[in-house]
Amino acid sequence: PHAGSVESKNEAAMSELVPEPRQKPVVPMKPMGINASLLGYIGIDTIIEQMRKKTMKTGFDFNIMVVGQSGLGKSTLVNTLFKSQVSRKSSGWNREEKIPKTVEIKAIGHVIEEGGVKMKLTVIDTPGFGDQINNENCWEPIEKYINEQYEKFLKEEVNIARKKRIPDTRVHCCLYFISPTGHSLRPLDLEFMKHLSKVVNIIPVIAKADTMTLEEKTEFKQRVRKELEVNGIEFYPQKEFDEDLEDKTENDKIRQESMPFAVVGSDKEYQVNGKRVLGRKTPWGIIEVENLTHCEFALLRDFVIRTHLQDLKEVTHNIHYETYRAKRLNDNGGLPPMTVETEENHESNL
């Protein structure tokens, strides 16, 4: 017998109002910066170094999903991003394979290491999306998969004897591939992004950008941005989650100028001006993937991996996951989710 849902909601509201149990007024804060320099050095900043060392040792999980019609270069792009054969294409996928009749979700995990930092990368591919004659609701299996990962995490979190580090299979980033038609977004693109931007970080990319000239590219990007705005689609980095002015300035520039990134992927190397570069060879020239004058792959890579990797994970955990959790708790009358009584999980927080 638990307290009814009303009481729990009150409790939740109360925990924001009830002050901490202090019996003495808080000591007025002195300008500590001055004190510390006058009297000596304590060493608080070394804590950051400890945390950094720890991050390096424990390694981290990163789960990236790719969505888009067959043939838009999704697998190649992911391989290029991580400079390793990490996609479905590289794990025994046969180019002659038929397009599946429904959307499938295929997750492949790899452990890659760089500079002492270990990453357990999972690439989630969605073959069959957008490839059918009737593509109605083809985003549903994808939304279901994403929510299933939240559910898995939630169940582990409410367990009585829970793991120290809960394995994180939640999708941190979803790259949505837009076909480079040069006209506008397709209805399917809008529908997918409308539904999924509420549950996962979506990063739209324009695929196979080497089919557009510079002018066509600029116009297309502008049009896509406009359409996304008009349809109220908040792609990552979402405006409402900018933490401070610094973030906002940086992210505004990315949102309004760079995105969606027009990319080209390749896992073949060619010799250009004495250097070996990743590229695509055509009779009229070699398209260099990492050359910013050719395409925006390097921008995408820097954005996802070098600057916003941690933020992608945090927004997933603090926002999307919490939204899911709150909804689950609300649906359940303010209580954690009921688990099916089985031998292994009867000890959950009920």
Next chain:
Amino acid sequence: QQPAQFTNPETPGYVGFANLPNQVHRKSVKKGFEFTLMVVGESGLGKSTLINSLFLTDLYPERIIPGAAEKIERTVQIEASTVEIEERGVKLRLTVVDTPGYGDAINCRDCFKTIISYIDEQFERYLHDESGLNRRHIIDNRVHCCFYFISPFGHGLKPLDVEFMKAVHNKVNIVPVIAKADTLSLKERERLKKRILDEIEEHGIKIYHLPDAESDEDEDFKEQTRLLKASIPFCVVGSNQLIEAKGKKVRGRLYPWGVVEVENPEHNDFLKLRTMLITHMQDLQEVTQDLHYENFRSERLKRGGR
């Protein structure tokens, strides 16, 4: 700023996720840290002075020390003070939980009940917040570390010391500290330390264990860790006064026969205590979260409901 951190980004094969620790770093600096330290020990053992010395603050500016008659009536209080310390852009929000009245009464039988309740209350509150709907701004007031002050005047642990530590060693990280170390000669200190360690083992008391340095740490760090581990329990002296010694101003205590310098490693273990606290702040938090809190949580949930 970031490009400077990359090791040659144009190296073929370089992806760039090795930059993740820098991203985490940046976010941590923005967020700052929270740490709660509890100090427990009889009156007059120099707890307040030591805390002030550790963090170069004056946490107790308007202190009035009660006389013996007043102490008779007093029960153990819990007084928490919070201060924000910033150093090189890193912010630490430190809460010191003081326990005046501990050990003062004639009959101390109940004197640690209040303290245990306080520790449990913080766990309870965190459990409640963690299970709630809005988790964006959970404040962590759980006690991450407890400095337990042992009197240098005895021959080791007193019965109260043993009982208290056994009552809380499964709830909080205990760091035993021998106070007012300047009343002991170096030999007496060694004897007392050994005696206390033996008694701790004899009574099955679990104090906080510094983790060994990892194999890939540099030699200096490994040596420092060895030294810290070998010096427990720390023998410390605290002081709020600056004394002129050897042409410099130092924190110390002026006696007719000389000056005891707080920050002189040959005079006492103060610097070791501070180093230990700072270099293990994160570990202390983790052990609190992963061990003490999880124990509380599973016990609490088994006992039933929220």
